[in-house]
Amino acid sequence: MALLFFLILAFCTGPALLESSARVRLVRGPHRCEGRVEVERNGQWGTVCDDGWDMNDVDVVCRELGCGAALKTPSGNLYKPLAEEDQKVLIQWVNCSGMENELTECEQVEDVFDCTHKEDAGAMCEKSPPRVRLVGGRHHCEGRVEVERNGQWGTVCNNGWDKKGAHVVCRELGCGAAVGTPSGNLYKPLAEDQKVLIQWVNCNGMENELTECEQVEDGFDCPHKEDAGVMCVLPETVRLFGGPGRCKGRVEVKHQGQWGTVCKAGWNLSAAKVVCRQLGCGKAILTKRCCNRDTQGKNFIWLSEVSCSGEEESLQDCPSALWGENNCTHADDMWVECEDPFDLRLVEGDTLCSGRLEVLHKGEWGSVCDDGWGKKEEQVVCKQLGCGKSTFLSSKARKKFVPGVGRIWLDDVRCSGKEQSLEHCQHRFWGHHNCNHKEDVAVNCSEQSSGLLHVSPDPLRP
Incomplete structure (x- = not known):
């Protein structure tokens, strides 16, 4: 009888228990794997106090979000705009071993009694690489659509392919709006030796990743002449400013809607190669410390200690110091010159x-x-x-x-x-x-x- 009563109680309270289960997200960072920590309770998103917050807790958040390794435990106040005053702090204290798969599995105190938004927790994880890419185009936001399955890259058939699918790909790659769905055969060399991994895709256009869309894998009757293509707007997150043309100038990056410069600390030709590739320019031909008083930057110095291998798709993918944290002056601003194919x-x-x-x-x-x-x-x-x-x-x-x-x-x-x-x-x-x-x-x-x-x-x- 006691067992029957317990089962009835569990059945009756089940939905409420599910409703109170937590989710986590990182907001206001440069990508989804960095930012201020927020958790969800009963449909409401709130922040987490940094009492007891450490790298073990960040490890768990990064794992739950499907991001890479945990890198830092920055203050949540670094990510602007700050949390609204009427947004609740939902967790006072967290203690994870670092092995949990979700933050809800960690010890935590939810009754918040003395924590304000000045103490919001933050997390920085390695950005997880997308499982989709565009190849053969002028830059990483245009080209033939390729997806990754078990370490193998293959193409997508254009059966059902439309602007909604293109919007999802552009969003996943951090590009701007989709402006076209050209044939993948316009991009050379053709994908003759690759498999067609997806036969059919149906997206509603609101998904964050292509894997969230309805799809049929294994392209059983789709030749490469039917490969899908996408053209997205190349977003302005980096620019070369003040030079003769778009491929020469002072390096500037956009953060929180504001343009700022990049410090010489850690900078090298590999970083310049990344900038040139990101802008759709040719190879890097010069990088040097910029500028005289008339042409150096005036406002923010956003990045320093940038460490690129030269293979990254964007400068934001390179490890660096936290945004805005440096001991530089504008005399340390960097200048890059690339070949301009356009x-x-x-x-x-x-x-x-x-x-x-x-x-x-x-x-x-x-x-x-x-x-x-x-x-x-x-x-x-x-x-x-x-x-x-x-x-x-x-x-x-x-x-x-x-x-x-x-x-x-x-x-x-x-x-x-x-x-x-x-x-x-x-x-x-x-x-x-x-x-x-x-x-x-x-x-x-x-x-x-x-x-x-x-x-x-x-x-x-x-």
Whole structure:
């Protein structure tokens, strides 16, 4: 009878017990494996007091989140914005052995009696590598979709593949919004020796990882000519600022919405290689300490003690000191120069700052179609060339420029006006258009603005 009563009690209270089970997350960090620790109780998220908080506890959090090794126990107050005053501190004290799989398995005191948000706990884990990648594109946010299964990389069939799946891939890779689902065959070399690992995918677009989507593995009747591709916006988390073009300048990184510089401490050519790769530029050709008083940074110094192997996809993947923690001055800011595989120029004009717009892609110059072209697009071009403000030309005024010949590289270009390079604006896939050379874009900028005018050499013209 006692056993029957216990079973009835367990059955009746089961949902409430499940409801009170904890979950954990790290918020306001640079990625999901670093940040202020928050736990969930009955649908409410709250913080954890740092009483007793140590590396054993961080080990457990990192394991529960599927992240890499525990690295540090930073204060939760390093991650801005801070917790709201009305958000509760849900755990006063935690004591883990470090072997538990979830934080709920550790000893803890939930009655919070004397802990404020000034004592919120934080955790820093190694960022877990994504199990999806984009290959063959201009940068890590564009290319043929490949997934990893048991250490083997293979492709994804485009059966059911759509913008929702592309959004998930872009999110998992830390890229910007999905802007296209091109055929994977556009990216060379082709994946001839690889397996097709996923036959069909159906995402709702809100998943954080591709593995969360419905899918059928084993591509039993899908050849590589049906490989899926994705094009995402390359997010601006690193830039080379103040130089002649987007691939040369002072190294700056964005953190908590603010741009700041990188200190020379620990910096080397391997770190410069990572920056060049992340920006979609060519190989690193120079790195040095920057700058004079007029060109050095003014505000935050975000990173120091950066230690890259040179193989990382982004500078944020390299180990470093905590954001903002350093003994540097702006005299220690770093400068990097990369080869630029993308270039642009104005030709057939009266000055270096006016003429028909041409872009360099795969070593060949071509024109830009005027479908959708406007003031914001012209503003980006003038800024990239180091010219002054754009003086937007009417259709009639553009006709005075001689039409181009050969390639039309870009069509349906859409810029916000804030991009550092025309390459960062949305556009159709390279070479895809419905235009003729009568629709070539011409640009007129007011003047050279800063002494940094970028003139592209033309091997085909004397």
